[in-house]
Amino acid sequence: MKRFEGKVVLVTGGNRNTGLDLVERFVREGAKVYMCGLTAESTAEGAAKLExxxxEGVVSVPCDISDAAQVTALFDTIERESGRLDILVNNAANQGLGHGGPLEMDPAMFFDVFxxxxxxxxxxxxxACNRFFMKQESRGSVVFLSSNTAKRAxxxxxxxxxxxGAINSMVRALALDLAPLGIRVNCCAPGYIYTDRWDVLDPEKAARRRLNCPLRHEAKGSDIAGVVAFLASDDSANxxxxxxxxxxxxxxQHxxxxxxV
Ligand SMILES: NC(=O)c1ccc[n+]([C@@H]2O[C@H](COP(=O)([O-])OP(=O)(O)OC[C@H]3O[C@@H](n4cnc5c(N)ncnc54)[C@H](OP(=O)(O)O)[C@@H]3O)[C@@H](O)[C@H]2O)c1
Incomplete structure (x- = not known):
């Protein structure tokens, strides 16, 4: 029996980099998976990469998760097609790259990231909670992707x-409020993950980054998927x-x- 047989999973930002490995892990372990990217084009590109x-069998639906109407439409699709959701993986992220330092960045960019x-x-x-988890006997499990940069900038x-940092606090607050209702909320905080952004990195810089890791290598997306799958599954039921x-x-490490020296 596969761990997620009969389960329906949503992975936001499942169309790129780590998201692809998250989707793959849940599919290989038996789940029906929905994934979204920000735009129709990027979501279709992700679907092609998964193929x-x-x-197989992944349903891809473009959705800007910062837009409430698009989120509602995404959940309408899941409800119409599957009628349930068991696991939500909040992986989508605005990386906030290229905004410059705190003295010059446009505060509007700060707002976009949040x-x-x-x-x-x-x-x-x-x-996910109102539409599905609260109506299902087995409730549901939520996993957020945070970052070790929440603690060390x-x-x-x-x-x-x-x-x-706000995600870490939100995870604890949500977990507390939702625990009596049988809904679990946990979080994986990665450090360096290998993504396509490493492909254009100066090799010396990549080597220096690896030297910064006591284990001498960054995570693969599949390493992160292993932690997320554990947190989503009954293996972490308590x-x-x-x-x-x-x-x-x-x-x-200090x-x-x-x-x-
Ligand atoms: N990479 C790392 O080294 C690292 C380290 C620590 C933590 N993390 C965290 O791990 C997770 C995965 O990282 P990653 O580097 O693989 O991510 P990534 O390459 O930056 O991809 C981000 C994903 O989020 C989607 N996205 C962005 N804004 C969105 C929105 N408003 N609505 C819906 N989707 C949106 C993107 O969709 P489009 O493709 O359509 O733009 C993309 O699929 C993220 O939460 C990240 O913060 C990553």
Whole structure:
């Protein structure tokens, strides 16, 4: 018996990078998976990549999760086609790249990042709970993707780091309120993950990043998928409100080896 046989899963941002591995993991473990990207084009591109990997049966629906009407339409599709939802993975993120430092960044950009990462994630979770989890005997499980940057900042990413800190707090608050209702809310906080952004990285910079990892390598998307699947599954039935770090040991080190003198 596969772990997610008979389960219906939604992965936001499932069309790219880590999202593709999350979708693949749930499909391989028996789930019916819905995924969304921000635009029709990027969602279709993701669907094509999944097909190339031999990941079948995924339903892809474009949805800007920061837009309440689009979130409602996405859930209308799931309700019409599957009539249930068991697991929500809040993976979509605005990376807040290129906004510059805190002295020059446009505050509107800060708002954009929060609109997707915090308000969007909340909106999707609320809809999942009201539309499905509260009506199902087996309730449901929510997993957010945060980041180790919620606790230890990286440069020129004020909005992103702040949004991930807000996600950690939101996970604990949601977990507390939803626990009596039988709904679990947990979180995976990755460090470096290999994505297509590494493909254009100066090899020296990539090597330096790896040296910054006590385990000497960044996560693969499938490493993150393993943690998320655990948190979504009954294997973590007695866990809620947890933030599980998966960062090659970065959070436990004070300084990388080459400057630890
Ligand atoms: N990569 C890392 O090293 C790293 C480290 C720590 C934490 N994380 C977290 O892990 C998760 C996955 O990271 P990643 O690097 O694989 O992500 P990514 O490559 O930046 O992809 C982000 C995904 O979110 C979608 N998205 C963005 N805004 C959206 C919106 N408003 N509505 C719906 N979808 C939206 C994007 O869709 P489009 O493709 O249509 O734009 C894309 O699929 C994220 O939550 C990220 O913050 C990543």
């Amino acid at each position: 190339q990997r031999g990941v 609109k997707t990462n915090v308000v969007g994630g909340f909106q999707v979770t609320q809809e 990286i440069r020129n990413r004020t909005a992103y780091c702040s949004s991930k 866990m809620t409100g947890e933030i599980v770090t998966c960062d090659a040991g970065c959070s436990c 300084m990388p080896e080459d400057v630890d």
